[in-house]
Amino acid sequence: MQYTEIMVRYGELSTKGKNRNDFIGRLNGNVTKALHEYTNLRIHPKRDRMHIVLNGDDADGVIERLRHVFGIQNFSPSIQVERDMDAVKATALAMMQEISQPGMSFKVNTRRSDHKFFLDTNEMNRELGGYLSDELPELEVQMKKPDITFRVEVRQDAIYLTSQVIQGAGGLPVGTAGKGMLMLSGGIDSPVAGYLALKRGVDIEMVHFFSPPYTSDNALNKAKELSAKLVPYVGSIKFIEVPFTEIQEEIKHSVPEGYLMTIQRRMMLRLTDRVREMRNGLAIFNGESVGQVASQTLESMLAINDVSTTPIIRPVATMDKNEIIAVAKDIDTYELSIMPFEDCCTIFAPPAPKTRPRLDKTRFYEKNIDVEALLERSLAGIKVTEIKAGDQFLNQDEEIISELL
Ligand code: ATP
Ligand code: MG
Numbered sequence: 001m002q003y004t005e006i007m008v009r010y011g012e013l014s015t016k017g018k019n020r021n022d023f024i025g026r027l028n029g030n031v032t033k034a035l036h037e038y039t040n041l042r043i044h045p046k047r048d049r050m051h052i053v054l055n056g057d058d059a060d061g062v063i064e065r066l067r068h069v070f071g072i073q074n075f076s077p078s079i080q081v082e083r084d085m086d087a088v089k090a091t092a093l094a095m096m097q098e099i100s101q102p103g104m105s106f107k108v109n110t111r112r113s114d115h116k117f118f119l120d121t122n123e124m125n126r127e128l129g130g131y132l133s134d135e136l137p138e139l140e141v142q143m144k145k146p147d148i149t150f151r152v153e154v155r156q157d158a159i160y161l162t163s164q165v166i167q168g169a170g171g172l173p174v175g176t177a178g179k180g181m182l183m184l185s186g187g188i189d190s191p192v193a194g195y196l197a198l199k200r201g202v203d204i205e206m207v208h209f210f211s212p213p214y215t216s217d218n219a220l221n222k223a224k225e226l227s228a229k230l231v232p233y234v235g236s237i238k239f240i241e242v243p244f245t246e247i248q249e250e251i252k253h254s255v256p257e258g259y260l261m262t263i264q265r266r267m268m269l270r271l272t273d274r275v276r277e278m279r280n281g282l283a284i285f286n287g288e289s290v291g292q293v294a295s296q297t298l299e300s301m302l303a304i305n306d307v308s309t310t311p312i313i314r315p316v317a318t319m320d321k322n323e324i325i326a327v328a329k330d331i332d333t334y335e336l337s338i339m340p341f342e343d344c345c346t347i348f349a350p351p352a353p354k355t356r357p358r359l360d361k362t363r364f365y366e367k368n369i370d371v372e373a374l375l376e377r378s379l380a381g382i383k384v385t386e387i388k389a390g391d392q393f394l395n396q397d398e399e400i401i402s403e404l405l
Contacts, residue, residue, distance in 0.1 A: 001098055003059040003077040005160065006066065008050040011073040011170050019176075020047075026173040027071045033235035034065045063166060068232040070199050071176075072168030076151070078160045083117065088159055089131050092150065095163045096132055096139075105142035108132070110152040117154045124152055172201030174234050179203045180283040180313070181240075181276045183268065186222045186343045189287030189316050191229065191333040192324050196315035197285045198233045205279060206237060207272045209244040211344035219341040221393040228391050229333045236388045240279075242271055243381040247374050248348045254368040261295050261353040262362050263369070265304040270371070271378055273308045283311040289324065290317050299356040306359060336394075 010027070028045040031052070035041065040055035041062065052062065059077050066075055079095065081087040100106065110124040119127060132150070133141050151162040182194045182204040197204050208223045220241065227237050247267050255263050272284050288296045295304070305312060316324050328334035 001059075001077075001079065001095060004054055004080040005078050006052040006054065006059065006062060006075055007078055007160070007162065008052065008066070008075040008168075009073045010049070011071050011168065012172060023071065023173055023176055024050075026175050027069070030069055030071070030173050030175070030235065031066070034069050034232070035062060038062060065232070066168065067166070068169055069173075070169050070171035070201065070233060071173035073170065074165050074168045076162040076165050078151075078153075078162040080158045080160055083154070083159055085119075085127070088128065088152070088161065092128060092132060092152075092161055093135055095161060096136060096148070096150065099163050100136065100139055100148060102138035103140070104147040105140045106132070106148040106150055107141060107143055107146045108150045108152060110154065112154040114154050114156045119154075124154070128152065169199070169233070171199035174198050174201055175203045177201035177203075178282045179205065179280065180285050181205055181207050181272050181279070181281045183272055183284065183286040184208050184223055184226065185287065186219055186226065186337065186339075186341060187287065188321075188328050188334065188337040189289060189292075189324055191226045191287075191337065192327045192331070193285055193287040193315040194227075194230055195233070195327065195331050195333075197313070198230065202283070202285070203234065204230075204237070204285060205281065206239045207242060207275055208239065209242050209268055209271070209344050211243075211245040211248055211348075214245065214248070214342075214348070215344050216341060218394065219343050222336060222339060222341050223343075224385075224387060224391075224393040226333055226336055227387045228393065229331060229336065231387055231389050231391070236386050238279075239385050239387050240275055241383045241385075242275065243378055244268070244271075244344050247378060248344060250369050250374060252348055255365050257350045258352070258354040259357060259362060259365045260348065260350045262300060262303050262357040263366050264348065265295055265300075266307045266362070266366065267371070267374065269304060269312075270307050270375055273310050274375065274379055275382065276310065283313055284308070285313050285315065287316055288314045289319060289321070292321065294353040294355045297355050299358075300354075303357045303359050303362045306362070339394075 024045050031043055038057040041057045042053045044051045079091055081091045108125045108129040110121040112121055129141060148163060153160040177200055180197060180202045184190045184206040194204055206227050210220050224239055227239050231237055251260055251263050276284060291297060328337060
């Protein structure tokens with residue numbers, strides 16, 4: 001069908017009273033960014049809905065983009081027709097023929113913002129409903145929970161017809177909650193944590209630790225590629241690479257094996273917190289899940305969290321691995337995450353890390369390294385890039401993958 005407009009219904013935002021303007025403004029900005037390739041369409045953000053007038057732009061492409069924009073509850077592609085019953089009937093019939101199947105039930109539901117139109121809502125429902133059921137006898141009219149609700153909106157300028165409601169991504173418009181740093185590894189959990197943070201309106205920047213030559217370019221590119229998977233939800237993402245080689249070598253050299261991992265994580269957290277401060281972030285997000293591995297017991301979290309009072313939000317903290325994997329598959333990060341490039345944690349992982357590190361011992365052993373000097377040298381080497389739609393970092397050819405396995 002040649003849709004002329006997409007009507008967008010807001011999510012949670014419409015209940016937020018005085019924040020409403022901020023929400024709608026952000027959503028407008030995010031939708032504009034998501035649709036920047038479409039140059040004909042016009043976006044009209046209203047108080048209760050947003051109207052995207054297509055002006056000939058491709059509805060299917062626009063629909064695909066809108067599915068990724070947080071803050072949208074659902075949306076309906078619609079067709080504008082003249083305020084003339086013959087035009088309404090002809091277009092409605094064509095739309096119903098396209099989406100209905102024999103045996104389905106339907107009803108017509110009319111709203112009027114123009115009360116001068118010669119039919120009121122009941123009359124329109126009856127008139128158009130009667131016409132459609134005469135023309136399409138294989139369909140059944142049903143008032144309660146029909147398969148198709150055919151919507152008619154009578155406005156001053158024209159009549160708008162809609163046959164579908166497409167589920168949006170829900171959540172809050174990205175940016176309404178401020179900015180946070182996501183500690184992004186190459187694993188399954190942290191990209192999911194990032195997705196969930198974005199969904200609550202947090203604009204995230206990726207912080208990734210890498211340790212050349214112990215970790216390969218592929219490991220770094222994998223993290224960038226994972227970030228690229230989240231780009232459709234925001235438009236672009238800043239990727240901050242933080243060199244971690246010297247810190248890991250120094251810790252390996254100076255700290256008892258059982259505390260390697262705990263102290264490495266403390267250094268990661270300190271660095272993330274410094275980066276957050278430099279970049280005006282408000283919180284840190286990571287992919288930790290309670291009890292998943294040695295570094296994610298509550299004792300470990302206590303010993304690691306000791307270095308910062310910044311809010312640390314763990315969106316997947318209470319999810320089972322299977323639940324996390326289901327989201328990863330949904331957002332298409334899973335296949336990438338399981339590609340076998342070693343990241344900096346696996347390489348320096350001791351064979352038997354303490355699952356219940358003691359805070360006093362952690363602090364004591366950490367005195368063996370010069371924390372401040374190491375932090376400064378690492379921060380001097382950070383590199384910030386921006387990842388945009390369509391960027392590619394990893395050649396995912398089968399040959400290359402099989403070479404690695
Ligand atoms: P993930 O899928 O997130 O890698 P995991 O079970 O492998 O999960 P760990 O490697 O124990 O988790 O790491 C826990 C969290 O620490 C990660 O989710 C991530 O937030 C952070 N993290 C680990 N390694 C890195 C890294 N190289 N760069 C940035 N953050 C990291
Ligand atoms: Mg990991």
